[in-house]
Amino acid sequence: MKMIKILGFVTLLATSYQCLAQTSLVGPGKKIDPYHYEITKNGLFRRAAVSSAHPLASKVGAAIMEQGGNAFDAAIATQLALAVVYPGAGNIGGGGFLLARMSKGEVFGLDYREAAPARANRDMYLDKNGNAITMLSQQGQLASGIPGTVAGLFATMPYAKLPFSVLIQPAIDLAEKGFAITEKQANGFNGEKAIFQKQNSQPIAFVKETKWKVGDTLIQKELAATLKRIQKDGAKGFYEGETAKLLVAEMQKGNGIISLEDLKSYTAKLRNPIEFDYRGHHIVSFAPPSSGGLLINQMMKMIEKYPVSEYKFQSVKSVQLMIEAERRAYADRAEHMGDPDFYKVPVKTLTSDAYLAKRMSDYSPDKAGVSTAITAGAIHESEETTHISIVDAAGNMVSVTTTLNDTYGSKTVVAGAGFLLNNEMDDFSVKPGVPNMYGAIGGEANAIAPGKRMLSSMTPTLVLKNKKPYVVIGTPGGTTIPTSVYQGLVNIIDFNMSASDAINKPKFHHQWQPDVVMIEKDFDANTKKQLLAMGYKLVDRGGIGRTEAIRILSDGKKETAADIRGDDAVAGF
Numbered sequence: 001m002k003m004i005k006i007l008g009f010v011t012l013l014a015t016s017y018q019c020l021a022q023t024s025l026v027g028p029g030k031k032i033d034p035y036h037y038e039i040t041k042n043g044l045f046r047r048a049a050v051s052s053a054h055p056l057a058s059k060v061g062a063a064i065m066e067q068g069g070n071a072f073d074a075a076i077a078t079q080l081a082l083a084v085v086y087p088g089a090g091n092i093g094g095g096g097f098l099l100a101r102m103s104k105g106e107v108f109g110l111d112y113r114e115a116a117p118a119r120a121n122r123d124m125y126l127d128k129n130g131n132a133i134t135m136l137s138q139q140g141q142l143a144s145g146i147p148g149t150v151a152g153l154f155a156t157m158p159y160a161k162l163p164f165s166v167l168i169q170p171a172i173d174l175a176e177k178g179f180a181i182t183e184k185q186a187n188g189f190n191g192e193k194a195i196f197q198k199q200n201s202q203p204i205a206f207v208k209e210t211k212w213k214v215g216d217t218l219i220q221k222e223l224a225a226t227l228k229r230i231q232k233d234g235a236k237g238f239y240e241g242e243t244a245k246l247l248v249a250e251m252q253k254g255n256g257i258i259s260l261e262d263l264k265s266y267t268a269k270l271r272n273p274i275e276f277d278y279r280g281h282h283i284v285s286f287a288p289p290s291s292g293g294l295l296i297n298q299m300m301k302m303i304e305k306y307p308v309s310e311y312k313f314q315s316v317k318s319v320q321l322m323i324e325a326e327r328r329a330y331a332d333r334a335e336h337m338g339d340p341d342f343y344k345v346p347v348k349t350l351t352s353d354a355y356l357a358k359r360m361s362d363y364s365p366d367k368a369g370v371s372t373a374i375t376a377g378a379i380h381e382s383e384e385t386t387h388i389s390i391v392d393a394a395g396n397m398v399s400v401t402t403t404l405n406d407t408y409g410s411k412t413v414v415a416g417a418g419f420l421l422n423n424e425m426d427d428f429s430v431k432p433g434v435p436n437m438y439g440a441i442g443g444e445a446n447a448i449a450p451g452k453r454m455l456s457s458m459t460p461t462l463v464l465k466n467k468k469p470y471v472v473i474g475t476p477g478g479t480t481i482p483t484s485v486y487q488g489l490v491n492i493i494d495f496n497m498s499a500s501d502a503i504n505k506p507k508f509h510h511q512w513q514p515d516v517v518m519i520e521k522d523f524d525a526n527t528k529k530q531l532l533a534m535g536y537k538l539v540d541r542g543g544i545g546r547t548e549a550i551r552i553l554s555d556g557k558k559e560t561a562a563d564i565r566g567d568d569a570v571a572g573f
């Protein structure tokens with residue numbers, strides 16, 4: 001049964017799931033019922049707020065803060081819960097970026113992006129004639145980079161208040177006792193059945209004989225056992241011992257190359273964020289090996305000198321200007337961005353006023369620009385990265401984006417350990433000019449090398465206004481991620497929208513190559529007509545991103561919004 005209740009500002013999309021047993025999740029008096037829950041899209045919270053891709057994960061994060069945890073505790077517990085209740089993207093077999101601003105003002109980024117194994121090399125996905133075999137970078141054991149998420153969770157612990165054993169317990173309960181799946185998840189498991197069976201020789205939790213339906217319970221015993229090893233032994237419970245052995249055994253089944261030594265030597269890295277000002281707001285975002293912070297810096301600075309708010313939301317003038325900024329920034333992504341520990345990314349130049357003014361010097365407001373190269377790649381519409389936005393009562397802001405890359409990553413579950421492995425190796429440029437699954441191309445800057453981290457588009461972002469916390473935002477969406485964050489921020493700053501409108505209005509995306517503008521349904525028909533007349537090629541596509549945003553109002557209340565494109569939900573108090 002589905003119903004929509006409108007309760008003042010709060011819109012509830014309530015789904016009633018079949019009753020099984022009541023489990024007690026998260027602390028004294030704080031019960032979360034994993035078999036009955038609502039998908040709440042918006043909330044106005046006084047103290048603390050979470051927005052994530054799954055209602056149970058958001059509830060876990062909020063409950064942890066209600067129990068005395070801060071935004072970092074919530075970030076750890078919510079990521080772990082997502083690894084169970086949102087297995088398409090939530091993960092312990094993938095990687096991510098956490099960007100934070102502490103209540104006292106310090107900002108930092110934690111990079112726990114996957115890394116290429118020691119036995120990787122730049123031509124590992126080429127056949128003997130030098131042709132790219134992208135199947136290998138996208139499916140099966142060879143597609144995986146060394147997972148970073150568990151290292152990232154432990155690198156976050158110094159900022160948290162509660163013991164790790166408490167933060168991981170809700171995830172263990174959800175894996176062990178199960179939870180009711182949503183309709184979208186049932187469809188996802190049914191749709192992937194054949195490929196799951198192809199990639200896994202042993203039975204896995206996501207495959208059953210009959211069709212999955214909404215309200216069915218998903219139990220993941222092997223994953224629960226892995227989480228318990230992490231609870232008991234810390235990061236070593238993943239990177240060494242039983243879990244590491246199982247992961248390496250899984251590699252050996254399918255020409256995978258991650259070794260025990262690769263796992264043992266993996267570390268999360270601290271990164272200084274990309275920071276810039278835009279119309280009186282201070283924007284903080286993620287630095288390379290993400291391209292996200294640089295891209296939004298470039299795009300927003302390219303449009304800053306134009307009166308965007310006068311042009312009006314989704315008018316041909318504002319959209320065309322924003323597209324041309326996207327085209328130019330994404331061309332730089334392909335050429336200049338990669339892991340800064342392996343390639344000197346010209347951050348200063350790429351973000352300098354003089355350079356950006358030069359980039360826009362050939363901008364013409366009446367006609368479509370042209371991306372000179374011709375290679376065009378197919379664009380993949382998976383939404384399976386996932387973002388969490390969190391603000392706590394003390395004013396800490398945490399923005400985390402984490403991923404397996406594609407939906408269910410490499411589709412390969414580590415036998416005996418119950419978690420999916422990423423297919424993040426495809427985010428490298430497997431061969432110069434050959435598009436990855438998002439159509440992104442690259443070259444030397446993002447070539448494969450042992451230990452190197454593949455270029456990402458993930459863009460966890462924070463905004464300060466008058467030096468005070470204002471917005472936490474981020475999204476999945478492959479190469480569309482920076483576009484979604486850029487448009488979300490322009491919607492808030494230039495068009496004065498609420499968090500909910502800013503993320504849910506129709507979006508458009510241009511990434512230099514292929515030279516087309518992708519548009520969501522419900523995009524303004526008149527603007528479409530005018531863009532076509534100017535010479536733009538338009539391509540209709542499904543939803544772009546699933547953005548989670550929190551906007552802190554002048555009275556301190558947290559206007560919290562979850563994307564309507566998925567099961568995303570808010571929680572808070």
Ligand code: DON
Nearest residue numbers: 382383384385456457477478
């Ligand atoms: O790091 C990246 O840019 C990609 N692996 C993110 C993948 C993603 O967002 C999947 N959803 N479309």
